[in-house]
Structure formats: structure tokens, C-alpha cells
Amino acid sequence: MAEIKWEIKKELGSIGEGKWKKEVNIISWNDKPAKIDIRSWDAEHKKMSKGITFSRDEAKKLKELFNSLDLDTLEM
Template identity: 55%
Template sequence: MAEIKYEIQKNIGQISENKNGWTKEINLISWNERSPKYDLRDWAPEHEKMGKGITLSVEELKKLKEILNNMDL
């Protein structure tokens, strides 16, 4: 498997933290030296490991925001 390179360019915010210290975060990340995208996933302390997550373009993030704003919570 090829090595995945990533650079967290901006930490947007932490959503939660579990008992093992892993945090669910939204960040702006450049994957494999490509244009940065918004990324939502779990991270180990110090960001040495990551869980599965999703990446979103600006347009996708705007659409998600619109959907969330229209939800009855």
C-alpha cells in the first residue's frame, strides 16, 4: 500500500473526545500534496494515527451546512 501524506493546514474544531483520548475533529487537510479539503475523522493523540473519515470540498461543506441548518434538532 502506498504511503499517504497529509498536512493539517488548519484545525477548525474538535467535536468530541473518547475515553482513550481519540478526538473527532474537522480540519482543513492537504492529502498527498493536493489542494486542501475539509476533513471529518477521528484522530489519535498527537495525530499519529487516524480513523476512517470523510473529505468535503467547499461546495459540499456549504451544502452540508445548509442541510444541518434546516434540521429540526
Template identity: 60%
Template sequence: MADIKFEIKETTGVLSESAKGWKKELNLISWNDKEAKYDIRDWDSEHNKMGKGVTLSVEELRKLKEILNNMDL
């Protein structure tokens, strides 16, 4: 399997932290030198290991924000 190159351009926020210290974060990340996108996933404390996540374009993030704002929580 090929190595995946990533660069965290901006850490937007931490959503939660597990007992083992892994944090679910919203970050702006460039994957394989491509345009940076917003990304939600778990990271170890050093940002060396990551869990599965979801990557969103700006437009997808706007739509998600709209959906969340319309939810009755």
C-alpha cells in the same frame, strides 16, 4: 500499500473525544500534496494515527451546513 501524505493546514474544531483520548475533528487537510479539503475523522493525540473519515470540498461543506441548518434538532 503506498504511504498517504497529509498536512493539517487548519484545525477548525473538535466534535468529540473518546475515553481513549482520540478526538473527532474537523480540519482543513492537504492529502498527497493536493488542494486542501475539509475533513472529519478521529485522530490520536499526536495526529499520527487516524480513523476512517469523510473529506469534503468547500462546496460540499456549504451544502452540508445548509442541510444542518434546515434540520429540526
């Protein structure tokens, strides 16, 4: 299995607490263009869980989707 390389370009925020924190960052994976990335990380950013990445256009559409929702009325 090939080694995975990553560079956190900017930390945007954390949406979780605990030993592993769910974070929103801008990350370049394997020297490719950076994307918005959401996943859990250990405190040293050496280990991570599976996550999801978004291009700028995908992030804009996701933002529009969340802005259109009334989260207080969703059954969850």
C-alpha cells in the same frame, strides 16, 4: 500500499472527547488541494480513523442541510 501523506492546514474544532478525538480540520492529502476533513485522531496526529472529506461546495451544501433541520425533533 503507497504511503499516505497529510498536512493539517488548519484545525477548525473538535466534536469528541477521549483518547481519540473526532476533529474537523482543513487537510491536504497526498499534496492535493486541501479539503474540510472529519475523522478521529490520536493525540499526536500520527494515527487516524477512516473519515470523510468535503470540498468547499459540498461543505456549503452540508451546512445548508444542517441549518434546515430541527435536530431536537429528529428521532435518533
